[in-house]
Amino acid sequence: MKTASSLVAIGPVSKRTGCNIETIRYYERVGLLQAPVRSPGGYRLYGNQHLKRLTFVRRARSLGFSIDEVRTLLKLADERKRPCAEVRVVAAAHLGDVRAKIADLRAMERVLDETVAKCANGKQSDCPLIEALYREDSPSIPPSPRRRRKG
Amino acid sequence: MKTASSLVAIGPVSKRTGCNIETIRYYERVGLLQAPVRSPGGYRLYGNQHLKRLTFVRRARSLGFSIDEVRTLLKLADERKRPCAEVRVVAAAHLGDVRAKIADLRAMERVLDETVAKCANGKQSDCPLIEALYREDSPSIPPSPRRRRKG
DNA sequence: GATAAAGCCTGTAGTAACTAGAGACTCAAG
DNA sequence: CTTGAGTCTCTAGTTACTACAGGCTTTATC
Known part of the structure; x- marks a missing residue:
């Protein structure tokens, strides 16, 4: 990893990244990553370009982009002269998803906060959270779990 | 579903809940649900207790409790005379998880918001988001995706 | 050079929480 | 009786990893 042409095996790459x-x-x-060249013994050998690409993938994942979205971003970066407008579309859609998830979690947080507070006095014989979970028409709990994600 | 002893098949239960x-x-x-009795033809037949239990499960799921956490809550509700102190421990831990997820998502939101805004002027030849993803030491992006969840 | 431990390979299967057939049996309405 | 809808079990798939198992390669030490 000292010069542009030196190659390293997967273990050091793992440690580095x-x-x-x-x-x-x-x-x-x-x-997402191209298959690297191999040593005579079959070990993967990675160069600098691979490291950069892996960094890209990791950072995009850390921002919550799905594998497919990362794939799209990489394609835009590789193939477009001026990718920014298209990248922005992908990023803005994802930002919308992130915001929706935050809103969902906020609703959960609120209900949990309330019921934990009610359970704080651990002396009652009935449990407010359990009672709320059994109640069919409780207005403070959303009726269904939400699953969101498309590949 | 008119009297306590009438049983319904899975389809109507699905629609109801x-x-x-x-x-x-x-x-x-x-x-999470007990196996119900069957019709002579092998169809599942659900009574009111099943409905209530399914409601419990759904509401707990909608609050983001994992299947195992729901299992724990059900056990506490079924077997404890005063479950509230223990329920509170489960709920408070989960609340902590929810809050951590919100914090993660907030960090993502901030970065995405900034880069989408920079991409707004879709005219530059370089894309701020793509450049940021390729940059190894970018301080505004967390270094790794976080996965949290235990069964 | 020999040896042992660590590294790496491929292939398979598992995680969590669902979800979607396929092929076959049951039920209800016409 | 017929037909279409409902339900059954079983198998596999989704998403993004993660963990072996068994076997080959590399490295460090003697």
């Missing part, structure tokens, strides 16, 4: 060895192989398998 | 048929069967399989 903080990305699990198996996750690196996973990213290769799903196409 | 808004819970997918297959999800009801899933909950039975993982032990």
Whole structure:
């Protein structure tokens, strides 16, 4: 890792980037990373371009972009002269998702906060949270879990 | 569903509770719901107690409790005379998780908001988000995705 | 050079919480 | 009786990893 042309095996890459060895192989398998050259013994050998790409993937994942969204971003970065308008569309949609998730979690937080506070006096024979969970028409709890994600 | 002793098949239960048929069967399989009696033809027949229990499960799920946490809550509700202190421990831990997730999402939101705003002028040849993702030491992006969840 | 431990490989399966068929049996209405 | 809807079990898939198992390679030490 001293010069632009030196190659390193997956273990050092994992240590350098903080990305699990198996996750690196996973990213290769799903196409986010190109398969690197191999040593005569079959070990993967990564160069600087691979490191940069893995960094990109990790950062995008840390922002909550799905694997497919990361794939789209990489494609835009690789193939477009002026990708910004299209990148913005992807990012703005994702920002909307993040905000919706925050709103969901906020609603949960509020209900949990209230019921934990009511349970604080651990002496009553009935439990406000359990009673609320059994109540069919409780207005303070949303009726269904929400699952959001598209690949 | 008119009297305490009348039983209904899974379809009407699904419609009544808004819970997918297959999800009801899933909950039975993982032990959250007891296996109901069957018609001579093998159809599941649910009574009122089942309905109440499914409502409990759904509401707990909508608050983000994991299947295992729901299992714990059900056990506390079923077996304890005064469950509230223990329920509170479960709920408070979960509240902490919810708050941590909100904090994570807030950090993502902030970064996304900034970069979407920078991309707003869709005319530059370089894209601030893409550049940021490629940058190894960017201080505004957390270094790794976080996964949290225990069964 | 020999040896042992660590590193790496591929393949398989598992995690959590669902969700979607496929093929076959049951039920209700016409 | 027929037909279409409902329900059954079983298997597999979704998303993003994660954890072996068994076997080959590399490295460090003697």
